Amino acid sequence: MVQPASHDPMVPQVMRVAQAQLDAPDVFTLKLEPEADLPRFTPGQFNMLTAFGVGESAISVSGDPASGDGIVHTIRAVGAVSRALTELRVGDSLGLRGPFGVGWPMEELYGKDVILLAGGIGLAPLRPAIYRLLAERERFGAVAILYGTRSPADILFRSEVESWRQRLDVDVHVTVDHADESWHGQVGVVTTLLPRIAFDPGRTVALLCGPEIMMRFGVQALGSVGVPDEGMYLSMERSMKCGIGLCGHCQFSPAFVCKDGPVFRYDQIRYLLALKEL
Ligand SMILES: Cc1cc2nc3c(=O)[nH]c(=O)nc-3n(C[C@H](O)[C@H](O)[C@H](O)COP(=O)(O)OP(=O)(O)OC[C@H]3O[C@@H](n4cnc5c(N)ncnc54)[C@H](O)[C@@H]3O)c2cc1C
Known part of the structure; x- marks a missing residue:
């Protein structure tokens, strides 16, 4: 079912898996549709993907920004959410919010x-x-x-x-x-x-x-x-929840990894590299 574009960044859009490919042990690349209602992404940005009934994770876009041929994500199963995402197959549904963050310059x-x-x-x-x-x-x-x-x-x-x-x-x-x-x-x-x-x-x-x-x-x-x-x-990868700088989950003062990053210039986040995740 195609639904109208949501402008509330906290409301996931329902997407469908159009392709699922095993890329490496425990790593799957999923192509998602429909792309038409989504804002364009820039290289290095991420989406929050929801495995329904399990949870939500930040996953970078791994596809071609210029292709217009579905949104592509490559996911490694490390825990409950990422594993549930990698178990999705063609025709299955998932939620998507995004794209979020500042990408490569x-x-x-x-x-x-x-x-x-x-x-x-x-x-x-x-x-x-x-x-x-x-x-x-x-x-x-x-x-x-x-x-x-x-x-x-x-x-x-x-x-x-x-x-x-x-x-x-x-x-x-x-x-x-x-x-x-x-x-x-x-x-x-x-x-x-x-x-x-x-x-x-x-x-x-x-x-x-x-x-x-x-x-x-x-x-x-x-x-x-x-x-x-x-x-x-x-x-930078930090555990995040809202993806839009509201919840503070990924905040290391003064930076929010979700909205000021995930891509940072090294001289501006030297201290972040030295910090263990909370
Ligand atoms: C901006 C951003 C972009 C990301 N892009 C991608 C992406 O493109 N593809 C992708 O697969 N993941 C990506 N991640 C990481 C992904 O969000 C996490 O792996 C996922 O949220 C873990 O959730 P979970 O519930 O599956 O595991 P959890 O239950 O949260 O964790 C299970 C176990 O795995 C460990 N763990 C968690 N994350 C990782 C990790 N990344 N590597 C190794 N061990 C880990 C935890 O410490 C814990 O021990 C990205 C993260 C961020 C912040």
Whole structure:
């Protein structure tokens, strides 16, 4: 049933799963419809998704902002809500509020070298930015995608990563913490890939998304080769409820991760990285 667009950001819109695909162990990508009634999203923004009868979780949009072909989310089952979301199949319903938050600073990347540093499921919130970078490739300097996962099986969007790797205008490197017999690529944490790419640190902007430990080492490694703190942007994950800066659940004074982030410039949230979640 198509329903009228809701302008109350606290009222979920009922969506239908149009496609559900297993991307890695415990990770599913869902395409949701109808998209027509939803405001356009920008890369790095998230929606609050409701698994009816279970609860609501913040999940980044992982699809192409320009496609108009359904809203896409990539979800890892870690607890009750995320597991219920990954168990949805074609035709099932769920609730959606959003899009919310401040995403990646795409216009600031014009004319700059761009490094995307992704860990695990952190590639999902970066994928809309990658689509934009590739669609407007001539507007940017060197573009590198550095991606690390625990094992080869955890690599998301495998065929797409391979197609990015085939391009001559993007430098793509993938590494895993633990190889198996199928893996003939790099082994080691994602920061070990930095020496493999060419960039001018003074005119580089880096976008980081992944486990907090990875982002901590990521900013250190980038800093050590001369990328300034103002040239690094991180997508922060904090448990949140309302998504619009009302409840204070994700607030670390003075920032609300839901409405001032989830993407922050590193020099503005250095302290957040050091804080454990409440
Ligand atoms: C802005 C934002 C964007 C996000 N985007 C995505 C996304 O695109 N895809 C996605 O899968 N998740 C994403 N998350 C994380 C997602 O919101 C949480 O994983 C989810 O809310 C957990 O709820 P739950 O009820 O399933 O688990 P809970 O019952 O809340 O947690 C179960 C257990 O898992 C642990 N846990 C919770 N979250 C994580 C985590 N992220 N990693 C490892 N352990 C965890 C908890 O500490 C707890 O031990 C995002 C979060 C934020 C704030």
